[in-house]
Amino acid sequence: MSGKLASDYPSWKKLQQLYDAEHSKIVLKDLFAQDPQRFSKFSREYNSTSGPDVTMLVDLSKNLITEPVLETLLELAREAKVEEYRDKMFAGEHINTSEDRAVLHVALRNFNDFKIAESGADEVSAVLDHMKEFTEAVRSGAWKGYTGKTINTIVNIGIGGSDLGPVMVTEALKPYAKRDLAAHFVSNIDGTHIAETLRLCDPETTLFIIASKTFTTQETITNAETARGWFLASAKDKAHVAKHFVALSTNTKAVTGFGIHESNMFQFWDWVGGRYSLWSAIGLSIALVIGYENFEQLLKGAHGMDKHFKETPLEDNLPVLMAVIGLWYNDFYGSQTLALLPYDQYLHKFADYFQQGDMESNGKFVTKNGQRVNYQTGPIIWGASGTNGQHSFYQLVHQGTKLIPTDFIAPTTSHNPIEHSKHHRILLSNFFAQPEALAFGKTEEEVKRELGPNASEALVKSKVFQKRKVSRHPRAYSPLFVSVGALIALYEHKIFVQGVIWGINSFDQMGVELGKVLAKNILAQLEKPEDVKGHDSSTTGLIHYYQKNRKE
Ligand SMILES: O=P(O)(O)OC[C@H]1O[C@H](O)[C@H](O)[C@@H](O)[C@@H]1O
Numbered sequence: 001m002s003g004k005l006a007s008d009y010p011s012w013k014k015l016q017q018l019y020d021a022e023h024s025k026i027v028l029k030d031l032f033a034q035d036p037q038r039f040s041k042f043s044r045e046y047n048s049t050s051g052p053d054v055t056m057l058v059d060l061s062k063n064l065i066t067e068p069v070l071e072t073l074l075e076l077a078r079e080a081k082v083e084e085y086r087d088k089m090f091a092g093e094h095i096n097t098s099e100d101r102a103v104l105h106v107a108l109r110n111f112n113d114f115k116i117a118e119s120g121a122d123e124v125s126a127v128l129d130h131m132k133e134f135t136e137a138v139r140s141g142a143w144k145g146y147t148g149k150t151i152n153t154i155v156n157i158g159i160g161g162s163d164l165g166p167v168m169v170t171e172a173l174k175p176y177a178k179r180d181l182a183a184h185f186v187s188n189i190d191g192t193h194i195a196e197t198l199r200l201c202d203p204e205t206t207l208f209i210i211a212s213k214t215f216t217t218q219e220t221i222t223n224a225e226t227a228r229g230w231f232l233a234s235a236k237d238k239a240h241v242a243k244h245f246v247a248l249s250t251n252t253k254a255v256t257g258f259g260i261h262e263s264n265m266f267q268f269w270d271w272v273g274g275r276y277s278l279w280s281a282i283g284l285s286i287a288l289v290i291g292y293e294n295f296e297q298l299l300k301g302a303h304g305m306d307k308h309f310k311e312t313p314l315e316d317n318l319p320v321l322m323a324v325i326g327l328w329y330n331d332f333y334g335s336q337t338l339a340l341l342p343y344d345q346y347l348h349k350f351a352d353y354f355q356q357g358d359m360e361s362n363g364k365f366v367t368k369n370g371q372r373v374n375y376q377t378g379p380i381i382w383g384a385s386g387t388n389g390q391h392s393f394y395q396l397v398h399q400g401t402k403l404i405p406t407d408f409i410a411p412t413t414s415h416n417p418i419e420h421s422k423h424h425r426i427l428l429s430n431f432f433a434q435p436e437a438l439a440f441g442k443t444e445e446e447v448k449r450e451l452g453p454n455a456s457e458a459l460v461k462s463k464v465f466q467k468r469k470v471s472r473h474p475r476a477y478s479p480l481f482v483s484v485g486a487l488i489a490l491y492e493h494k495i496f497v498q499g500v501i502w503g504i505n506s507f508d509q510m511g512v513e514l515g516k517v518l519a520k521n522i523l524a525q526l527e528k529p530e531d532v533k534g535h536d537s538s539t540t541g542l543i544h545y546y547q548k549n550r551k552e
Pocket residue numbers: 159160161162211212213214215216217220274275360509512
C-alpha cells in the first residue's frame with residue numbers, strides 16, 4: 001500500500017516467473033513423495049498466548065505451493081509493508097483513508113492490553129459494562145415487559161453487518177444458548193420477514209433490538225417502525241416502548257428521534273466497520289443468547305488471535321500465510337472463488353457471514369490512490385457446511401473445469417457426541433477424506449485397475465480425478481466459544497493482509513451506494529405510470545409491467 005500496484009513489486013514478477021515455470025508440472029502427490037517432512041513444514045499450530053486456551057492446527061501442505069513460492073509470497077507481504085500497515089491499524093491511524101477513519105475492531109476485544117490512542121477506545125469497557133448489566137437483567141427475568149411479564153423473546157432488527165455477525169455467532173454458539181429465550185433476526189425489507197417473525201412473538205414478552213450503525217438504513221428503520229406499530233397496537237401507551245425497544249448505534253440523535261431513550265442505547269464508534277461490528281454493542285443479541293460471560297470469552301478468543309497477528313513473524317503468522325496463499329490462487333492461478341466448508345453444523349452460517357466480511361472489504365477495483373488495478377482483488381466467497389455440500393456441489397469441485405480453493409474447517413470435539421460419537425467420527429472421516437481426494441485424485445491407471453480390462457474408455461475417463469485441486473484446513477479445537485472468536489479474527493486479518501497487498505481500502509463500501517440512490521428515486525415513481533421517468537427502456541418496461549399487474 002505504498003502507492004504502488006501489487007504487480008509493481010519485484011516479488012510479484014518473481015511469482016509470475018515461478019508460476020510460469022512450475023504450474024503445469026506441479027503435482028501434489030509428487031511433492032509429498034519427494035518430501036516426507038511436507039506436512040510439518042507447511043502446517044502451523046496455534047496456541048493462544050493470552051486469555052483462554054485456544055489451539056488450532058492450520059494445515060497448508062495440500063496447497064499448490066513449494067518453499068520458493070511461499071518465501072516469495074512472504075517477500076511480497078514485506079514489500080507491500082503488511083507489518084507496517086498492521087501496526088498502523090493497531091495504533092489507531094486512519095487507514096480507512098476515503099472516510100478518514102481508524103479501523104479498530106481490535107480495540108473492542110482488547111481488555112487494556114494494547115495501547116490505542118483513538119478517541120472512544122477508552123469507552124469500550126463502559127459499554128461492555130452496560131451490556132453486561134442489561135444482559136443479566138433480561139436473562140434473570142429482572143427486566144420486565146409493560147405488563148410485568150419476563151422477556152422470553154428477542155428480535156434483532158438489522159441488516160448486513162448489523163445482522164450477519166449476530167446470526168452467525170448465535171448459531172455457532174448455540175450449545176451455550178439460554179433455551180427459554182427465543183431469538184429471531186429480521187433483516188430483509190420484504191414484509192414477509194417481519195410479518196412471519198411477529199407471528200411468533202407476544203408483545204408483552206418481546207424485546208426488540210434495533211441494530212444499525214448509522215440508524216438511517218432503510219430496511220432497518222422501516223422494519224423497526226413496523227415492529228413499533230405492532231407493539232403499540234397492544235401496548236397503546238408510547239411510554240411502554242422503553243421496556244421493549246433498545247438501540248445499538250453510533251447515531252444518538254436518530255435513536256432518540258425514533259423514541260428510544262438514551263439509557264436504552266448501546267453505543268459504538270465510527271471506527272467500527274459494520275462487517276467487523278459483532279464484537280461491539282452490535283453483539284448484544286449474542287450476549288443475551290449465550291450470556292455475558294461467554295460473550296466475553298468470545299472476545300478474548302479473538303484477542304488471542306489479534307496478539308498472534310500483531311506479534312508473530314510472517315513465516316508463522318496464520319492470517320498472513322492464509323492471505324498470501326489465497327492470493328497465489330487468486331492472482332496467479334486465476335481462481336475466482338474461495339469455498340468455506342465448515343464440517344460443523346453450528347458453523348452453517350460461516351460462509352454467509354464472510355461473504356460480506358470478505359467481498360464487501362476486498363471487492364474493489366481501484367487502489368487507495370485511485371489507480372485501477374491490473375490484477376484480481378477479492379475472491380467470491382461461498383460454501384456450505386459439510387457433509388451437505390458433498391451431496392450438492394462437490395462434483396464440480398472434484399471434476400469440474402475450475403480450480404476452487406477450499407477451506408475445510410472442523411472441531412476435534414463435538415458438542416453432541418451422541419451414539420458414542422458415531423456421528424462425529426463419520427463427519428470427520430469425510431472431513432479428512434474430501435481434501436485427500438482433492439489433493440491426490442485418482443489416475444487413469446488406478447481407475448483401469450479397479451474396473452478391469454472390459455471397462456469402456458469413456459467410463460474410465462469419467463472416473464478420473466485430477467491431481468491438482470487444493471485445500472487447506474484451519475481446524476478449530478473446542479471449547480467452541482473462544483475458538484469461534486479466534487477463527488473469525490483469523491479470517492478478518494486474512495482479509496486485511498490481502499487488502500494491503502492489493503493496495504485497496506478494505507474498510508469502505510462505496511459500491512453499495514449507487515443501487516440505494518436509484519431505488520430511492522424509483523420508489524418515488526412507483527405510484528403512477530406517468531411518473532416513471534429517466535430510465536432505460538428495460539427498467540421502464542419492468543416497472544410498467546409491475547404497475548399493470550399488481551394487485552393491492
Ligand atoms: O448498521 P447499518 O448502518 O444499518 O448498516 C448496515 C449495512 O448497510 C450497508 O449495506 C453497508 O454496506 C454494510 O456495511 C452495513 O453493514
